Amino acid sequence: MNKSEIKKLIISSLDRDVDTKEIAGKLEEAGVSYNFSQTFGDKVLNKLFSAGVTIGREVEFVKYMNVAFYRIALTGVAAIVILLISIFLMQGSLSVDSFLGLGNTHDESIICLLTGN
Amino acid sequence: MIDYSYDANKEKELVEASLNGDKSAFGEIVNRYQKMVARTVKGMLGDSVFSEDIGQEVFIKLFYSLSDFRGEAKLSTYIQKIAVNLTLNEIKRRKRFFSMFSQKANNEMYEFEIAEQDTEERREASEIVNKALMAMDTKFRVILTMRMLQGYSTKETAEILDMPVGTVLSRLSRAQEQLRSILLKL
Structure with a gap:
C-alpha cells in the first residue's frame, strides 16, 4: 500500500x-x-504471583480495613441514634439543655443545687 | 488480522478461575488481550519501554479489579477502559513533567520504534500512522486509536470512553479536520 x-x-x-x-x-x-515484547505475559504474571504476593496481601488488608471501617461506622451511627432517642424520651426534646441533662431543671433549682440553700 | 472472536462462556470461566487464583487462566487472559492493549497504549503513547510498563499496569489493575467485573459488558471492553484511563493518566503526567522541565514540543514527548525486519513500504505505513497519531490532540487521538487501530464503531467507542455517542460524532468530524492538516505535512 x-x-x-x-x-x-x-x-x-x-x-x-x-x-x-x-x-x-x-x-x-x-x-x-x-505488540509488547515476547516476555510481556511472563512479566505480568511474575509481578502478580511472585513479587506481587505482598501487594496482594496489602490489597487484601486494605479491603478488610474498608469492611471494618463500615462496620465500626455503622455501629457508631446506631449508638448515636439510640442516644438521641433515649434523650428525647427522657427529656422530651433534643435541645442543647437536654443533651447536657438540664432539660427539666429550672434556673432556681440550679442555684439551690450550687449554693446548697 | 485483528481477532474479534468472542466466546462469553469461555471468558466467564477464565474470569472465575482467575478470581480463584488460577495463574494459567489469568495468563490466558493476558495472552488474549495483550495485543489489543498494545494497540491502545502504543497507539496513544508511542512505542517505548514506558508503554510496556503501562501495559503491565493495565493487567495488574485488571487482576485486582476482576471481582468488580460483573460480566454485563465484554471483558475486552472492561480491559480497554482500564487501558484508556491509564494511558490518559500517563499522557497527563508527561504533559505536566514536560511543561515543568522541558521545552519539548507536544509531539516530541513520544517516541516510536519501527520493526527493522519490515519492508520499506510497511515501515512507511507504520511511520505515517504513528506520526499522525502523535501530532493529534489527546482527545482526538484516543478516538482515532479506537477506530483506526482497534476497529471500534462509534457506539463502542462511546461506551469505552464513557461519553455520549453525540460527543463522539462531533469529535469525529473535528478530529478528521485536524488529521487532514497533519497528513498534508507528512
Missing part, C-alpha cells in the same frame, strides 16, 4: 458510516501493528 493510500485509509477511519474493523485489518496488513 503506498503513502497516499495509507493516508486515505487513516482519514476514512473517522468517517461516520465506515467499516472500521475492515480499516483496522487493512492497516495491520500494511504493517501498522503493535
Whole structure:
C-alpha cells in the first residue's frame, strides 16, 4: 500500500458510516501493528504471583480495613441514634439543655443545687 | 488480522478461575488481550519501554479489579477502559513533567520504534500512522486509536470512553479536520 493510500485509509477511519474493523485489518496488513515484547505475559504474571504476593496481601488488608471501617461506622451511627432517642424520651426534646441533662431543671433549682440553700 | 472472536462462556470461566487464583487462566487472559492493549497504549503513547510498563499496569489493575467485573459488558471492553484511563493518566503526567522541565514540543514527548525486519513500504505505513497519531490532540487521538487501530464503531467507542455517542460524532468530524492538516505535512 503506498503513502497516499495509507493516508486515505487513516482519514476514512473517522468517517461516520465506515467499516472500521475492515480499516483496522487493512492497516495491520500494511504493517501498522503493535505488540509488547515476547516476555510481556511472563512479566505480568511474575509481578502478580511472585513479587506481587505482598501487594496482594496489602490489597487484601486494605479491603478488610474498608469492611471494618463500615462496620465500626455503622455501629457508631446506631449508638448515636439510640442516644438521641433515649434523650428525647427522657427529656422530651433534643435541645442543647437536654443533651447536657438540664432539660427539666429550672434556673432556681440550679442555684439551690450550687449554693446548697 | 485483528481477532474479534468472542466466546462469553469461555471468558466467564477464565474470569472465575482467575478470581480463584488460577495463574494459567489469568495468563490466558493476558495472552488474549495483550495485543489489543498494545494497540491502545502504543497507539496513544508511542512505542517505548514506558508503554510496556503501562501495559503491565493495565493487567495488574485488571487482576485486582476482576471481582468488580460483573460480566454485563465484554471483558475486552472492561480491559480497554482500564487501558484508556491509564494511558490518559500517563499522557497527563508527561504533559505536566514536560511543561515543568522541558521545552519539548507536544509531539516530541513520544517516541516510536519501527520493526527493522519490515519492508520499506510497511515501515512507511507504520511511520505515517504513528506520526499522525502523535501530532493529534489527546482527545482526538484516543478516538482515532479506537477506530483506526482497534476497529471500534462509534457506539463502542462511546461506551469505552464513557461519553455520549453525540460527543463522539462531533469529535469525529473535528478530529478528521485536524488529521487532514497533519497528513498534508507528512
